[in-house]
Amino acid sequence: xxxxxxxxxxxxxxxxxxxxxxxxxxxxxxxxxxxxxxxxxxxxxxxxxxxxxxxxxxxxxxxxxxxxxxxxxxxxxxxxxxxxxxxxxxxxxxxxxxxxxxxxxxxxxxxxxxxxxxxxxxxxxxxxxxxxxxxxxxxxxxxxxxxxxxxxxxxxxxxxxxxxxxxxxxxxxxxxxxxxxxxxxxxxxxxxxxxxxxxxxxxxxxxxxxxxxxxxxxxxxxxxxxxxxxxxxxxxxxxxxxxxxxxxxxxxxxxxxxxxxxxxxxxxxxxxxxxxxxxxxxxxxxxxxxxxxxxxxxxxxxxxxxxxxxxxxxxxxxxxxxxxxxxxxxxxxxxxxxxxxxxxxxxxxxxxxxxxxxxxxxxxxxxxxxxxxxxx
Amino acid sequence: xxxxxxxxxxxxxxxxxxxxxxxxxxxxxxxxxxxxxxxxxxxxxxxxxxxxxxxxxxxxxxxxxxxxxxxxxxxxxxxxxxxxxxxxxxxxxxxxxxxxxxxxxxxxxxxxxxxxxxxxxxxxxxxxxxxxxxxxxxxxxxxxxxxxxxxxxxxxxxxxxxxxxxxxxxxxxxxxxxxxxxxxxxxxxxxxxxxxxxxxxxxxxxxxxxxxxxxxxxxxxxxxxxxxxxxxxxxxxxxxxxxxxxxxxxxxxxxxxxxxxxxxxxxxxxxxxxxxxxxxxxxxxxxxxxxxxxxxxxxxxxxxxxxxxxxxxxxxxxxxxxxxxxxx
Numbered sequence: 001x002x003x004x005x006x007x008x009x010x011x012x013x014x015x016x017x018x019x020x021x022x023x024x025x026x027x028x029x030x031x032x033x034x035x036x037x038x039x040x041x042x043x044x045x046x047x048x049x050x051x052x053x054x055x056x057x058x059x060x061x062x063x064x065x066x067x068x069x070x071x072x073x074x075x076x077x078x079x080x081x082x083x084x085x086x087x088x089x090x091x092x093x094x095x096x097x098x099x100x101x102x103x104x105x106x107x108x109x110x111x112x113x114x115x116x117x118x119x120x121x122x123x124x125x126x127x128x129x130x131x132x133x134x135x136x137x138x139x140x141x142x143x144x145x146x147x148x149x150x151x152x153x154x155x156x157x158x159x160x161x162x163x164x165x166x167x168x169x170x171x172x173x174x175x176x177x178x179x180x181x182x183x184x185x186x187x188x189x190x191x192x193x194x195x196x197x198x199x200x201x202x203x204x205x206x207x208x209x210x211x212x213x214x215x216x217x218x219x220x221x222x223x224x225x226x227x228x229x230x231x232x233x234x235x236x237x238x239x240x241x242x243x244x245x246x247x248x249x250x251x252x253x254x255x256x257x258x259x260x261x262x263x264x265x266x267x268x269x270x271x272x273x274x275x276x277x278x279x280x281x282x283x284x285x286x287x288x289x290x291x292x293x294x295x296x297x298x299x300x301x302x303x304x305x306x307x308x309x310x311x312x313x314x315x316x317x318x319x320x321x322x323x324x325x326x327x328x329x330x331x332x333x334x335x336x337x338x339x340x341x342x343x344x345x346x347x348x349x350x351x352x353x354x355x356x357x358x359x360x361x362x363x364x365x366x367x368x369x370x371x372x373x374x375x376x
Numbered sequence: 377x378x379x380x381x382x383x384x385x386x387x388x389x390x391x392x393x394x395x396x397x398x399x400x401x402x403x404x405x406x407x408x409x410x411x412x413x414x415x416x417x418x419x420x421x422x423x424x425x426x427x428x429x430x431x432x433x434x435x436x437x438x439x440x441x442x443x444x445x446x447x448x449x450x451x452x453x454x455x456x457x458x459x460x461x462x463x464x465x466x467x468x469x470x471x472x473x474x475x476x477x478x479x480x481x482x483x484x485x486x487x488x489x490x491x492x493x494x495x496x497x498x499x500x501x502x503x504x505x506x507x508x509x510x511x512x513x514x515x516x517x518x519x520x521x522x523x524x525x526x527x528x529x530x531x532x533x534x535x536x537x538x539x540x541x542x543x544x545x546x547x548x549x550x551x552x553x554x555x556x557x558x559x560x561x562x563x564x565x566x567x568x569x570x571x572x573x574x575x576x577x578x579x580x581x582x583x584x585x586x587x588x589x590x591x592x593x594x595x596x597x598x599x600x601x602x603x604x605x606x607x608x609x610x611x612x613x614x615x616x617x618x619x620x621x622x623x624x625x626x627x628x629x630x631x632x633x634x635x636x637x638x639x640x641x642x643x644x645x646x647x648x649x650x651x652x653x654x655x656x657x658x659x660x661x662x663x664x665x666x667x668x669x670x671x672x673x674x675x676x677x678x679x680x681x682x683x684x685x686x687x688x689x690x691x692x693x694x695x696x697x698x699x700x701x702x703x704x
Contacts, residue, residue, distance in 0.1 A: 079524050080524065081524065081525075081625070082524060082525035082526075082625065084524070085523060085524040085525040086525065230674065236624065236626075237621075237624060237626075237627070238621035238622050238623075238624045238627065239428075239431075239617055239620060239621035239627065241621075242620065242621050243428055243667075243668075244671070246424055246428075247668060247671045247672065250413055250415045250416065250420075250421055250424075251413055251415070251672065263624070264624070266622060267621055267622060270539075270621075270622070274539065274541075275420065275424075289529070289622075353525060353526065353527040353528070354526065354527075354528070354529050354623070355525045355526060355623075356525070373523070373525070373527045
């Protein structure tokens with residue numbers, strides 16, 4: 001009897017936790033806002049997207065003005081995937097453009113909340129930081145650590161994933177997860193007849209920026225009358241992705257593959273190729289291997305982006321803050337363009353590594369392309 | 377009355393034929409898949425399935441050498457990762473590089489296996505810990521080498537083994553190169569384990585190290601060789617998996633446990649002394665068939681994980697129970 005009660009309690013906890021989290025990732029107001037921002041006009045120079053911002057709200061940072069040389073401290077969630085590798089390179093190259101930055105201190109949390117909280121504590125205790133940049137590993141866990149840094153009087157810049165406090169000077173991020181999902185879903189809806197079958201491939205459940213990509217797209221497919229064959233998790237693994245697509249292909253036709261991130265898009269395309277089936281609409285992201293596959297096979301692709309140039313913007317926001325200049329705030333929302341067929345060729349660069357993310361806004365930097373692993 | 381109450385173990389053993397339950401499991405799973413999805417019975421269906429399972433099957437058969445000798449090799453997944461990342465870094469899109477890269481990777485694999493074996497045999501570090509350390513080290517090396525993002529593709533000549541099919545063959549219509557590799561390496565590993573003196577010594581060491589030593593078996597050399605075989609098959613599995621799917625930064629992660637699972641489903645004894653190469657390959661087939669079947673059933677991912685775990689425990693428990701009843 002006790003066992004049954006225990007089992008029921010555990011089951012209740014599991015399902016309860018699932019239900020209590022689910023609604024956060026499907027917010028119609030946020031969805032509509034991001035949908036508008038995708039097509040909005042951004043302030044700032046059009047050829048330097050990493051300087052552009054939505055809206056007019058600015059923060060006055062005169063109180064943080066400081067003479068150089070500065071120590072810029074950066075608490076990083078991790079450099080544990082190719083997107084973050086490219087972003088971190090963007091950032092270190094941006095640092096080199098600012099002679100006022102005397103020291104750039106980077107601490108890598110290696111994907112652990114606990115380590116990142118300890119890292120921030122250490123940086124604060126060291127007392128050398130002029131400004132603290134944080135790319136949080138997860139939202140809820142890092143909020144208190146960021147609040148602590150604000151309370152210590154440091155200007156704080158948050159970017160990529162957010163925190164639930166508005167104490168930082170600004171939160172730098174592109175339009176967002178819904179926007180990414182919308183761009184991919186719109187492309188599929190435009191290219192697949194009603195009643196078409198869509199396979200949704202996702203990396204893993206439970207991460208806010210990925211959940212919102214999926215929930216936005218799912219709603220749109222429903223509205224457009226497309227049939228979602230399934231939502232499968234690939235763990236970002238090529239072999240698994242290929243197996244999943246092969247299995248679905250054996251059971252029937254697939255009219256489109258929607259992906260929440262592009263790292264395994266090429267594996268999905270290859271599954272069609274190797275079965276001798278025409279490649280349908282397969283969405284991806286801005287990494288070179290997908291862009292080149294798309295061009296070479298000529299299927300109907302699209303590459304929504306989560307631009308790595310936000311890593312540059314974080315440094316720029318820190319520099320502007322220490323100079324006492326105005327900074328877009330409480331959020332610095334960057335444009336989030338999608339690479340479409342018309343502009344595909346201008347983003348392909350065969351000399352860059354296959355997992356280089358093309359929307360890096362880094363082509364104008366002195367060490368491009370070598371610093372990103374490219375060849376002249 | 378009294379005659380009836382007497383236990384009759386001999387009758388019980390005769391009731392079940394002495395066939396390894398893993399073969400029954402594989403046949404049952406494959407039949408279930410065909411019922412669910414008749415397209416699986418077509419050459420593209422089952423050949424794709426075999427192609428997919430090749431890397432795990434070869435890897436498991438190699439890992440079995442270490443298991444039979446009484447150890448574990450947790451480093452095999454990281455060797456696969458290192459093979460794929462290293463090959464992509466070295467190839468730098470040159471199709472002619474394959475001819476020296478694969479031998480080089482096999483060389484690196486042999487050295488890794490040798491180090492594993494030496495650490496276990498002479499430094500007396502338990503194999504679980506020694507190979508866990510090796511796994512962490514190699515993952516670090518692969519990450520440092522690539523800087524987190526691989527800088528090259530695997531050329532088509534490299535991907536040949538895992539990706540390409542010979543087409544226009546009568547009856548089966550297509551034959552993946554990977555399936556040829558599976559048969560060739562499966563036979564070699566079977567021969568090494570079950571038809572050579574080395575294979576017999578391997579069983580002896582795993583069954584009772586002390587007795588084997590007293591009987592004149594060079595225990596250290598046998599154990600080191602087992603680790604080398606395991607590492608070499610991990611390189612081969614890496615070549616095939618990288619060929620099938622392309623480069624990812626953590627391509628081999630999780631394979632070490634899948635390999636052990638496949639061996640155990642195939643009836644291998646975890647503390648050594650018994651195990652069969654064909655049954656281990658069947659174990660790998662069973663494992664992959666479970667994934668495929670659950671996918672076909674269209675169950676949600678969490679339910680699938682639960683069912684998968686239960687089937688694994690059930691299969692191994694059944695194998696152990698049957699072995700006990702058979703008094704083996």
